[in-house]
Amino acid sequence: MKTVVITGASSGFGYMTALRCAEKGFRVIATMRNMEKAKLFKRDSINEEVKRRIEVWQLDVTDAISLAHFQERLQEVERVDVLVNNAGFAIGGFVEQVPLEAYRRQFETNVFGVISVTKAVLPVMRKQQSGKILNVSSVSGRIGFPGLSAYVSSKYALEGLSESLRLEVKPFGVDVALIEPGSYETNIWSSGMELPNAVYNPESPYADYVKALWKALNRESHGDPQQVATLMTKLADKDRIRKLRYPIGPGVRMNLFLKKVLPWAWLERMVLKNLLS
Secondary structure (H helix, E strand, O other): OOEEEEEEOOOOHHEEEEEEEEHHHOEEEEEEEOOHHHHHHOOOOOOOOHHEEEEEEOOOOOHHHHHHHHHEEEEEOOOOEEEEEEOOOOEEEEEOOOOOHHHHHHHHHHHHHHHHHHHHHHHHHHHOOEEEEEOOOHHHHHHOOOOEHHHHHHHHHHHHHHHHHEEEEEEOOOEEEEEEEEHHHHHHHHOEEEOOOOHOOOOOOHHHHHHHHHHHHHHHOOEEOOHHHHHHHHHHOOOOOOOOOEEEEEEEHHHHHHHOOOHHHHHHHHHHHHHOO
């Protein structure tokens, strides 16, 4: 039985992937910061056999004590075949408005959290000479958007980290891949989006820009997050992962193509016209 470890498994992609992997026959270690949400895996709608395959562990990827406890418990696990680094959140707001401390917290979870969990799991994978690490990035790690600089910059950092990591661990039989979702119906863009008070300030010089930005985000078409869970489960079940990047979602491939082939000045005009017209 393959073992998959998933961070941020209390909601969204993490929760759905945990269920899909358990349905596939994996032993799933679903980690979450708030253990009160573990009851989500006890719902009557979930098959009893699927429930038995899921273990819920407490893990705050930003807390040293929690990480140390997680690493201790890993010593009791015979093997780890897949790590899904899914834990993350988003901070919205313009650079001038977002406190520097908010940027640090954004990176603490989205980048340093990934590094910490990966460092805990890698010795196990390296010893067994096999494994897969799936880092949940975003199209925001390939294309910058106004009003999301903290989130975008953290995902760009994750992209670079993953490129280097893949080259480092490939000789040990470990594959690294980036999952790059576009806009999906998950709580990261609703309850999971953190906005500084300054964003709502009607006296802000960015007030009109903010309104236009959120209006544009709300009119975007959102995909079914089960598509992402299906992709990650499929990759987890493969013998080897051949590609580094897996963009997924409505319009994602087209947007990446346009960024690649169009001059920046054209893209800039298109984005600003779409937001401010």
